[in-house]
Amino acid sequence: MVDFLNPTGWALALLQMLLFSAGAPLLIAWVKRIKSRLQNRRGPSLLQPYQDLRKLFGKEAVMAHTASPVFRAAPYIVFGATLVAASVIPLLAIELPTTAIADVIVLVGFLALARFFLALAGMDVGTSFGGMGASREMLISALAEPAMLMAIFTLTMSAHSTNLSSVIEHVLDAGLLLRPSFLFALLGLLLVAVAETGRIPVDNPATHLELTMVHEAMILEYSGRHLALMEWAAQIKLMLYGVLLSNIFLPWGIASRLDAGSLLLGLVVIVAKLAVLGVILAVSETVVAKMRLFRVPAFLNLAFMLSLLGMLSHVILEVGA
Amino acid sequence: MNLMHLSLLEQTMLVLSALALFLSFALLAQARLTTMVHLFAWQGGLLALLTAVVATVGGAHHLYISALLTLSLKALLIPWMLHRLIRRLQLERHQERLERQALVMMSGAALVIFSYWVVLPVARLELADTRNVVSLSLGIIQLGMLLMVVRRQAVAQVIGFMSMENGLFLAAVAATQGMPLVVELGIAFDVLVAAVLFGVFFFHIRESIDSLDVDLLTRLSEAEQEKLASEAEGDA
Amino acid sequence: MNELYLILALPAIGAVVLGLVRNLRMASWINLGVSAATFVVSVMLALRVLEQGPMHSDKLLVDPFNIYLLVLTSFIGLTTAIFSRPYMEHVCHTGQCSPQRMRLYHSMFQAFMFTMLLALSTNNLGILWVAVEGATLATVLLVSLYRTPEAIEAAWKYFILCGVGIAQALFGTVLLYFAAQHVVPNAEDGLNWLVLYQHAGELSPTVMGLAFVFLLVGYGTKVGLVPLHQWLPDAHSEGPTPMSAVLSGLLLNVALYAVVRIKMLTDGALATSGHPHMAGYLLMGFGLTSFLVAGLFLHRQRDIKRLFSYSSIEHMGLATFGFGIGGPLGTFAALLHMLVHSITKSSIFITVGHASHIAGTQAIDHIRGLIRTQPSVGWGLLFGVAAIAGFPPFGVFTSEFLLLSATIQSWPWLTVSLLTGLVIALAGLFRHLHPMVYGAVPEGQTAVKVNMIPVAIHLLLVLWIGLAIPAFLANWLDQAVQLITGEGLL
């Protein structure tokens, strides 16, 4: 296992954590930009999200009388958990000490922790919308989780490891193979990512139309820095999934050695991948319409089916591969 | 077996036991209580006589005592008591027609044949010089039970019970030349007490359901409870 | 032997005396005293036997098998006498029963004890028969003591059925005697148990087979084996409660004791014949049937004493089954089961007596909330039933455990039916017990003056046996096992 006394490793981890938190708003802005372009609008500037965050941090926070300490603590916990989750994912390089601290299952655990408190915060004030949002969020995540893990298991079973570095390393070593299992897993994980990050067609982050809200409904009562943290966490989450998808299934370009050159390459590559992903997301969101809540299970069952197919094809077709 | 080889006394013995069996059939068929008591008395008498015969045949002298015992008890005392009871219960005129008498008779015969078949292997052993009297006695016992099954009249049932005792006694005498004396006495005592108690019970039953028809004695039955239970469920 | 004669004489005299005593209080005290004396003497005798081994005359016989039943009998007689004093007084005050009938009651109680002890201690199968029949005669008037139509009906059925049954037994005895005459040296003691046992091997199998069937049907009626049991619930439920306690605690045991004695002979006789285990199979069949059927009967009961009389049938079936399986373990279990069952069951009947006084009826539907009304009675009933249902740490569990393991060894597949039966019985008991002991106090139900000491003693005894079978008891039973099966367990 990686040595933990190597300071560069830690420095790298810290660096990519910062990159995550810094880059997340940019990704959102990029997606918004492409979308509005596709809808023949000019759309906001790429820096808009940063300005929003700054503004929100500047404002005083307002809380309902009925809000409890949980409501107050939630933003920090959610943001913290998401950030820690992000720090686990190899962004630029493989050899991360953090990947040994927490493997992919723990990663899912971090996201679950964040969601748990997000939902509690939604319930806290005691408004009907908050409860509604929490209830829906938990349903969606509950259905998404098995699909996600199934997809991940497909990878980990072929890599014989749940350590993300090892997985990526395995994929790199294997070279460019056309694996049906990975294909299915990728599709499954894509759908899950859409659901988990609350994008169309599962949820629409741009709306406050009461009956369709999920994520927005939970953070309805937030304002000021609390809101900022929540929004930021959501953005990081989106980026997190993006990186996960791109770096696990198409890891090529990620730095396997810790020298400046390869790291720079890694940075460029990941930016490119995320840009492409953003475009795909934007396109899909413009062509697909948001679906009713009770269609979502079908959507996620599809995801699970795909992941399951991935697993089966791994077992049936790729044993020993 | 061949009667030729038997002494006269032994032949009389067989005849007597056969008669006893016949009397059981008669008891089964008889409708009038008083007559039943008479028949029962006769049976007792026959047994006493037979005991005496066996005593002389086998030279078992203690049997004379039990013969005397039987005569006094089964032929005189108990019938007398039963008579008194019947009179005090105003049952002299009581008659009880058997329904399906033919069937009962046939099954009685069947029982006798059955008991013969059962005892046959024993008789084959040729242990006893009194060949198949045992099977006759078993027949009498079973007929007594049958009587108790088919008769609804308490007194009739008691008579059936007593004739069972007769059968037992016959068995004891025929098969083993009587039981040890102490046992004989004990049995006799029990039978006597039983008879007395039966007498007591007739009156109790009479005053509780003012009849002696045992078919009316059906308060204590799960079937009854069954009905109650179903009603209770119906209410609930 | 002197103690033995004393044991027999005490209740006999007691019966006569009590027949004459008019004063009720005095009578009940005398009753108590006599029972106590009997118990003490029986214990002394037991100690004697334990150190000096079995002893016998041509009339009487004491061996490990019957000595433990003797002690048990006199013990339960004593505790029942203790309980019956306040109980019967209460009965008299409620006017269910007139003083002269109380005289009958006390005298017959001792007469019954006498017949029981005689049946246990006699060395002569004929006398055994006489004694068992005598037990019927002694108790039949007690069953009808209250003179209610039900009581009289019950008594009549008891009388007729047991009379007929016992008549079969007599025929069996005759056959036995018949078989014996040709093997025993002196025809006079053709019914002498010891002599017969020595010559068991020579008895003609054919006759013995026949005899066994008659004796089984005869004494089996007394044991309450299905389908010969019909008298039992009636007699138990209608008689005065102390009577029910001794009937199900003692009479059934003694009848079973007789059956086992006969089985020992039959096994000896049939050992060489075509089907040596015929007796055992018959016992197993009867035992299992009684066990299962009685368990089902429990579900439909509406009278509390009927309920527990069926449970007696069930447990007698279990013990019979154990003897049927035979072998040291099975026999040990059966003996132990007889012991714990009669201790537990008599304590239950005592509690039930109090319970029905509290509620003023025996109808299960009207007995409610005992624990709240009178905790001692409620908990007593609850624990008693838990014990009889075979829950540890009570002794019944031990015997059932041994019985099961014996069954597993020889008849693995029968265990399934046994377990089913146990569960059915448990359900049957507790579905009635629950509403009786639990719940709030119903209207107009008040505590009464009770004496729960006997119950406590019994339950503690059963608890003791369940936690640790005392060594002397173990040896004792083991000697009995050796006597019955020829090989010991320890």
Next chain:
Amino acid sequence: MNLASPLSLAGLAAAMALLSALASLLTQQTPSLMRRLVMPALGASGALALVGGVLALLGGQAETLSLPMGLPWLHWELRLDVLSGFFMALIGAVVIGVAIYGPGYAREFEHGNDSLPALGGFTGIFVAGMQLVVLANDAFMFMVAWEVMSLSSYLLVAFQHEHAPNRRAAFLYLLMAHVGGLSILLGYGVLAGFGDGFSFEAMRAAQLSPGWASVAFLLAFVGFGMKAGLIPLHVWLPEAHPVAPSHISALMSGVMLKVAVYGFVRFTFDLLGDFQWQWGVLALVIGAVSALMGVLYALMQHDLKRLLAYHSVENIGIIYIGLGLSLIFLGTGHALLGVLGLVAALYHTINHALFKGLLFLGAGAILHSAHERDMERMGGLLRRMPWTGLFFLVGCISISALPPFNGFVSEWLTFQAALQAWALQSGVLRTLLPLAAAMLALTGALAAACFVKVYGVAFLGQARSRPVRRAREVTLGMRIGQGWLAALCLALGVLPTVVVGALNGIPQQLLGQGLTQSTAHGWLWLTPVSADTASYSAPFVLIGLMLAWWLASTVLRRGAVRKVRRCDAWDCGFAPPNARMQYTATAFAQPIRRVFGGLFEIEEGVSQGEDGRERHSLHVNDRIWGWIYLPIVRATNAAARRVTLIQSGNVRIYLGWSLGTLVVLLWLIS
């Protein structure tokens, strides 16, 4: 033997429990003794059990002690080895919490007609029974202790027997416990039949044919599963656990079920030996089904304690998944992975004991101060009972398997075990295991949903009823009791390496092999199989989270406006929300109820209330009941009705029976 030896400590623990049972007889006269004597004795018993258990767990070698009790040829023998040591420690840990919590809770019974002696006495016997089950070294003593445990817990379920539901629950519980007990007894019987006698040594020595081994396994599986509450044998559990006094519920759900697990492990892994993978498949499938159904039924409940009871079913399911994996791997000859599964299962066992105990104590605290079990009438309790709220939150996070608490670690280990499926030969198994893992994932997510519902509805928002509005924080003792368990939850979550290291002794003893790699990289790193397969460092995770929170709460707030203004909830600008507008528990679960509708028996309808108002009624029932249990009941009653025909009441017919029997018998023997 010296008094400091683990076994004698354990024995003393049982003795103390019995002592407290005896002492409670005095509480009839002086109720205060409950506080001053009975509960302290129980606590002492717990402490002794904990110490003795831990010593035995670390000590590693077994010691035995024979008591002059039981059968003349089979004396009771106590044996404390690593396995029983572990479970002793588990019992002790929870019992301590309960004993600290108990006095405050039992105070409400001091007035009123529930008898304190019964409560204290049966509790003591109950605890002693469980400890003796764990200590027993022969089948007879095991069964005695086992049934004593069942009986005493039954009496505790029936403790407040004025309420008809409690009586019904107690009856059902007793019946099924008895069935289970008999099934176990039969299982031991099979082992004893092949070995000689009922002592565990003999059973270990027994050589069974595979067929009989499977029979024994099935019997044990049913018997212990009945007590553990595996679906479909679980129906008694959600009835019985909630109606007992809450600290007893904590003991039943937290500890008694674990004793069942102990029995299963002891029977299968220790006594039975040579494993067959088919057993594992059975355990795995049943476990997965129990986990999923358990959590789904739990989601449908709005009675807090009932909900927790259903979660016990779920967690037992998870434990059995671990055991099933272990059996599969052992049966296919992968000893190391088998060990991993076993360790995961045991880890989850103690975790569940802790957080389920904690949650039941919390529910009890609510019941104690608000007299309310129905969540639909709770709300806003966090502000009224902050400490209870905090501890309950810990419980919720732990049971939802969220890092860094203990529930997560054991589920992580289970996942790791399942993910080693690639080592298996058969492709079917290789797919089955990940499927089970997916079920586990679904279960975990649903559990999280369920506890968001619980905490959100009960502790957050506004109070929905007056008594809840009046609720006050509970006594110090009750808080400490909860705090103790909460602290343990965190400790076991953060220091998994230590725990796994300790647990290693158990497979060492049972299977002769431990997780060699698990702690190879120091106490910081948990690496169950090998470092590059998977690793987890809970301390670092905790540090990382702390760091991130500190970052978010300080660094980012620099420059931001610090003050927070309070005002009405915005709620999209609708009228200020009141308590009745909040999302209810039923509403929260509605989407899930709709998605999984097929699994429940749902009676939904609108009925006219007596006051003429229309009322919406919703009942979600267990399908299993109608499928399996009702038919049995009907059959029994029908049979009973048939049988009564024998007892027709007519003496002549009786005589007919007698005659008929005689004839038949004679015919038989001739």
